[in-house]
Amino acid sequence: MRSVKICILLSLLDFVTSQSATDVKNLLTKLFVTDGYNKNVRPLQDQMQYVPIYLDFVLNSVIEFNEQEESLKTAGYLMAYWEDEYLTWNSSDYNGVDVLFVPQDDIWKPDLSLSNTFAIFKGMGSSYLNVQIYNDGLVQWFPSMIFESTCAVNIKYFPFDTQKCDLKFTAWSYRKVEVEIHKGNKGVVLDDYVKNAAWELVSSTSQDVVTEEAAVVFTLHLKRKPLFFLFNIIGPVLLLSILNIFTFVLPVESGEKAGYSITVFLALAVFLTIISDQLPNNSDTVSLMAIYLTTMVLLSTAVVAVCLIQIRLSIRKETEQPINRFYASIVKLANCLQCRRQMIQNKIKPDKIVKEKSLDDIDDEPEVEAISWMDVVHAMDFLLFWLAAIYTFVCTTAIACSAVSNV
Template sequence: MQCLIFYSILPLTILAREYCAGESENDTRFSRSDNYFLLVTDILKDYVKDVRPICEGKPVVVYIDVALRQIQAVSEQSQVLSINAWLRFGWNDCNLSWNVSKYDGIKNVYLPEEKVWIPDICLYDNAEYMLRGLNEYYRVQINSSGFIQYNFPSQLHTSCSLNIKYFPFDVQTCNLTFGSWSYHVFEVTVMNTRIIGDRSSFLANGEWELVDFSITRHSQIYACCKEPYSTVIFQIKIQRKPAVHLLNLILPSILVSAIGLLGFFIPSESGEKISITVTVLLSLAVFHLVISETLPHNSDGLPYLGYFFLGNMLFVGLCCTLCIIVLNIHHVKSDDSKVVRFIRYLKTKKNSINIVNKAKYDVSHISSNHMTTGEVNTHEECSQTNAREKQRKPDLPIQKEYLLMDLLYEMEKSFSAKRKAEELKAELTTFENYVNRFFMILALILFLTLSFMVMNLS
C-alpha cells in the first residue's frame, strides 16, 4: 500500500520539479536580458561617437586584415582590379569597457556601427567614390575590455598599373593600400595582424591564378602634411591562365600562317600558286580583325602578341610576293629578258670558274690552221658530192634544187629555234626550282622564328 502511494505521487513530483526549473530559467533569461539592456545603456550614456577615443594619451591602433574571397575582373583598358573581400578592422576604445561581474557575466555586445566611433579607414587607390560596406548596416562586436571588431564584406575596385607586354603570359601585381585619411600616425596608427593574407576562403578564377598575397606596413610623409601617415599594403600577385588564348588566338594564327608555306610546294603550271597565298592572306586579315577585340586596348604598352600577329601578316604577304617572283621566272619567254641575261651571266661566271679550276685540261693549243684545213677539206668533199649528184641527175631542174635547199634551211632553222627554246626552258626551269627552294627555306626560317618567339614568351 505504501508503495502504491509512493509511485502515484512520484510523477507529480517530477512535473513540479520541471515546472520550477522552467520558471527559474525564465527568470534568469529575463534577468540576463535586463542586464544586457542595462549594460548597453550604461556604456552609451556619456559616450560621444564623433570624438576619437583618447586612452592614456596614446594613438588608437587599428588592426586591419583582409580575407580575399574572389577575383571578379581585371580591366586592362581602365587599369582597375575588382575583387570580393572580407574586411576585418579591430581597435580598442577604452570608453566602451565594463566590469563583467557587474552585468551577470556578459562579455560581448553587438551594436550598430553608427552608435560607436569608427576610424576613417579608406582604400587609397579606390576606383569608386567610397569604400563599400564601411559605415553601412553591419554591426560591431565589443568585448568587456573595450576592444571592437568590425567585420564586413566588400567589393573593392582599386587602381592598378597593368603591364600587358607579355599578354597572355603576363603576371600582374596590384596593391590594396589601407590607411586613415584624416588622422596621422600619432593619432591613429594602422597595423597588420599577419604577413601573409588570408586566402582560406578564396574561390578559384577561370582566367587568373593567385600567385601571392602578402602584407606590409609603411609610414610616409606626404606633401600636404608634416606628420607621417601609416598604411597597410596588401599586395596581390596574379598570373593569367593562357590556355584559352592559346587555343583561340595563337594556335589558329600559327596554323593559318603555316598554310601560306604550301604555295611553294604547288607547281607553277597549276595556276594556284598565287591564289592560295592570297586566300590565306585574306583569311588571316579577317581573323585578326576578329581577335583584335580580344587584345587589351592599351597604347602605353603594346603586347608582343600584337607584334606577332603583325609579323604573321607580313610573313604571308612576303610568301605571296615570293610566289609572284617565281611565277614571273616561270612565264619568261623572251630570249633577251633580264632573267635570261642574269642566268647566262651566272653560267658565264660558272664556266670561267671551271676553266680556272681545270687549267691542266685546257685544249687551247689546237692550231687554228688545222681547223681551217679541215673545214676546207670538208667543203671540197661536199662540192665533189654535189657535182657527182649533178652528174647522176642532169635532168633535175635548177629551181627544184634551190627549193629543196631552202626547205632544208628552213627545217634546220626551225629545229635550231626549237632546240634553243627547249634549252632556254630547261635553264629557266632549273633556275626557277633553285629560286623556289631558296624562297621556301627563307620563309620556313621566318615562320620558325615567329613560332619560337611565341614559345619563348610562354
C-alpha cells in the same frame, strides 16, 4: 554529498542563464547615455596619442581581372581591430554580459576606404552591419563589399604572364599621428577562397605603408591559366604560320597562288586584331605574342608581294624578254642546292655575245640546258620556301623561349 553537487550545478545554470535583455539595455544606457559616448571623438583618453588599427583581409574570390581597363574586381571583407577606451565595463555588474553588438554607425570607427579604387570612391561597410564590442574595449569590425581596384598590367609575357595587384586601404581623413594602420597577424586569409577559372592565386602578402599616410597594402600575385589561349589563339596562329610557308608549294600555274597568300595574310591580321583588343593600350611594354604576330604578318606581306612578282614573271616570253644574269643565278643556286650539276643559260642569246667557234671547240663544250621564265619561278619557289621556313622557325623559337622563361 550528491545534493551539494546538484545545488552547485543549478547555481551554475542560473549564472549562465541570468543574462537578460534588461542587462543589455542597462549597459547600453550606461555607455551611450549616462557616459555620454560621442562617436566623433577618437577613442582615447589622451588625444595626443594615435589609435592603432590592425587589418586582415579575407579574400573570398577573384571575380574579374580586366586587362583592357587595368582593373581587378575581388569579393571579400576586412577584419579590423582596435581598442575603444570609452567602451569598457565590468561584466560582473551586468550578469556576465561581456560582448555587445551595435550598428557600426553608432560608434567611432576609422573611415577606411580603398584608396586605389577603380570605381566609385566610398567608405567601407554599410549601416546594417554591426560591430562587436568586448568589455575590455576591444572592437571588431568586419565590413564586406566588392572591391574594384586599379592594377598595372605587364603584358609582355601574355598569355604566360603573372600579375601583381595591390589593394591599398587607408584611413582617409586621419594622419599617421592620429591613426596608425598596421597589418594583422593573418594578412590575407584564404580559408573561404573560391578558385578562379582564368587566374591562379600564386601568393599573397601584406605590408604597412612606410610614409606619413595611415595605410596598409595587401598584394595578390596572380598567374594566368593559358590553356584557353593555347587552343584558341596560339595554336591557330602557329598553323597559319606553317600555311604561310606552304604558299611556295602551290604552283603558279594553278592560278590560286595570290588568292591563297592573301587569305593567309588576312587571317593573321584578324588574330593580331583579336590580341590587340584583349590587351591594354600600353606603350611601356609590348606583348611577345603581338611581336610574333607582327613578324608573321610581315612575312605574309612579303609572301604576297613575291607571289604577285612570280605571276608577272610567269607570263613573260623568253623571245621578248631574255633572262638576265640575276634570274639565271637564282636558277643556278636552286639547282646547286638540289644537287643538279647541269649548266644553264638563256634560251635566246643576244647576238653580241655569240662568237664563232671551231668544230673542235664545240665538241669540247659540256651540254647546256636552256632555261625559261617558269624555271625561274620554280627556282624562286624552292629558295623562298626554305627561307620562309627558316625565318618562321627562328622567330617561333625565340618568342617561345622568351615566353616560357617566365613560366
